[in-house]
Amino acid sequence: MAKQQSTNLLAKVGSWAFIIGVIIALLVGIFTTGTGNAVTTSILIILGLIVGFLNVTGKETTPFLLASVALIIVSAAGGNILGQVATIGPYLQGFLQAMMIFVIPATIIVALKAIWALAHDE
Numbered sequence: 001m002a003k004q005q006s007t008n009l010l011a012k013v014g015s016w017a018f019i020i021g022v023i024i025a026l027l028v029g030i031f032t033t034g035t036g037n038a039v040t041t042s043i044l045i046i047l048g049l050i051v052g053f054l055n056v057t058g059k060e061t062t063p064f065l066l067a068s069v070a071l072i073i074v075s076a077a078g079g080n081i082l083g084q085v086a087t088i089g090p091y092l093q094g095f096l097q098a099m100m101i102f103v104i105p106a107t108i109i110v111a112l113k114a115i116w117a118l119a120h121d122e
Helices: 001-032 036-053 061-082 089-120
Strands: none
Touching: 001 036, 001 089, 036 089, 061 089
16 A cells, blocks of 8 residues: 555656646746756756656656657757747747757656666566
8 A cells, every 4th residue: 555655656746747847848948048047957857857767657668758759859950940930939949958958868767767678578
C-alpha cells in the first residue's frame, strides 16, 4: 500500500513538473525574446530531468522519444524561421527555444533508460 502511494506521488510530481515546465517555457516566450536568463534555464533543465526520471514509463518510451526528437528538430529548424514572422516571431522563437531547453534533458534521460533496458535484458 505504501509503495503504491509513493508511486502515485512520484507520478503526480512528474506530471506537475511537465505542466510547470511547459508554462515556464510559454512565459519565457511571452516575456522575453530569447531563452530568458540563467535561473529560468536552470529551472527548465531541472524540470526536464524530473520529467525524464518520473513521468515516462517503459511503455511510453518509444512514443516519448519520437515526439521529443520531432519537437527538438522542429524547434531548432522552425525557431529561426518563425523568428522572422512580424510582431510575434521573436516570442514564438523564444518559446520554442525554451521548450528545447525543457525537453532535451528529459529526452536524454529517457534515451539512457531505454539503452539501459536494452542492454540489461537477457
